[in-house]
Amino acid sequence: MFPKINFSAGFIVAYKKYQKDQRRFNKKPPNEVKLVGTVKLHGTHADIVVYSNDQILFQSRNRALDLEHDNHDFVKTMTPHKKQILSLRDQCIAKYEDIKGKGSVKSQYPIIIAGEWVGPKIQKGVALAQLEKNKFVVISISINNSWVPDQTFFTISNENVGIYNLIARTGYWMETLDVTKPAAFKETMKKLTLQVEKECPFAKTFGIIGTGEGMVWKGDLVAETRHILGADPKFWFKDKGEDHRNTTTEDLSARKAELKANARKFAETALKESRLEQGLDYLREMQVNGMLDRHTQFVKWLCEDVITEERRMIKKMTIDINLLRKAIDAIGTEWYMKQIGFRSLDLGGSGGASEDRSS
Template sequence: MSESTLYPKIRTKLKEIIHDLQLIHEFASECPPPTKLMVTGTVKLHGTHADILIYPDNTIVLQSRNCLNLSITADNHEFAASMATKTAALLSLRDRYYERSKRLFPKVVIDEHAPLILAGEWIGQNIQKGVALVHLSKRFVIVSASLNGGWEPDLLYAGLESEADGIYNISRAGFYHAAIDLADPEATEQRLQGIAEEIAAECPFAKTFGVKGAGEGVVWKFDSFPHRERVWFKTKGGPFKPNYAPRPTKGPPSDKVLDEQSAQQKTAVDCAKAWCSEGRLEQAWDYLRETGKERNIKGLGLFLKWIVEDILVEERWDMEQLGVQPGLLKKAIADIAKPWYIGKSGIYAS
């Protein structure tokens, strides 16, 4: 895991993940290289990301996707306010993680300087919309745990939660298992997408509380190296399924031959239209709320910066495959995102 305690961004494109397997020592060192790898998945929840860092000296730090230190006065959907009353429960939960680690790995010594990171999702009423989770009271769900500076296999720490304190483990929704055929990623993606669509139709996590309704998808980790967050990936279903950029048509358009510059411009515009989805624009808008920035004309620059950087990171693989020029793409993104923001901030202000 990197030095930062912020939770890693999880990508969606399986071909990109398979390409990056070459950078994973455990995979690259195998001879001959495997043709198939198993992955284990957990339900992806649609809430707002939150982490609880618990140090051996009992210090507790709360953070979100973008903020390293949440507090009651600088909160994210009342997450810090809720956790402020649960110190005893959190310390007890940390001790249970330590105890299980000692049972599983008796020779491993707990690092006195590294926190236990309980990475999770803060879900429930008024956090998101369009999913079954909105019918639950606010609660924290652990989706990953880091001990001694490294992410642990989800299966090994299943069931560790504190239900009486509104802290749950994603394991209560079960685990999904699949084989990744490295030679046929398209067929694999279809199988994984089928699982994601089932979850999008009915959220297994919400169902454990007697609530039926839509879910989002699955987060997958390789069984052989679950601690390598670089190759974690997600599959989303239903309305959360990502928009993929259209592939350029082969040959010139029927009306006229575009010169190279015009063709590049068209590709950038087409990609911006695909990638500037309503969901991504809303994410950028929510980023300003989470970080305490004004959502008026003063926040426009930060809004555009976030969405451009998010697209450049998340869509890097397709950009390279399609030969998208970053400068042209940035302008095309701004041409879409700027009027959206101006309209949104005007409605918000009124």
């Protein structure tokens, strides 16, 4: 499955560990790391997995997909294009062998064409929602069970059947991050992120002006060790604009005396509308049925997502995990009940739960 991408603090921790490991082999990776930045699209993740025997599978970030268990009609739309998909697989192999040599692609590993399924009715409040129809946008490719440089494989697309390549449409950015002094890069990163949020570069290629989401950054080649960091997802990180950030926890004070109040405040900051909406998307993707099951899975997803993405800030601020879970449960439940039209009983009249309209 496609990896979950963390924030820049995780990259810095991973790179410093990489430096330490490489010193054991008398290699000295520099403090300054070259990074490749691309536009982050606000849709739903989708993968096309192609095997050497021509078998094609589809998957989301969380599960395998088929015509009975689809995600926003991704499988339904892509299934008729088997010939074109196999051609893209062959193009991936040819490009890789041009670089690594004939026979360098191992047949036991599938080619994974990872992308974002974007367009109307997938996400709200973004420029991509104004597209005439949904599009599959290639954002990463895996060959030999390793992610290859995005900028090298920018030709992998077939726009005639709705398969686009992100870099071919929007280009990419090259920046340098000094892991010992990250402030300068973070300032540059924030400016780029805000530019993308203000005007989505991918949507603009279709004449649509409107809100984007942010940026994704991947480590480039480290000359001293000949390692392409971006082959490993722990050297990827994202930055979102304020309208799409799930959290602004870095702005919270770690000096709060009351653990319960601290956990509640953290949860309130983490549970922005975008994250809550993503929880509903997860229920739809996993086809969870039944009011009780949907509520349980919704709260569980929120807890796991917040704790996973914000684990460093949780540790730094000494947030009590159990209290945080309770706060997330309370806030998430209140929001969820509003979405399905739940009205609690009162002494003055009748109430109850209306039909779950979130499915």
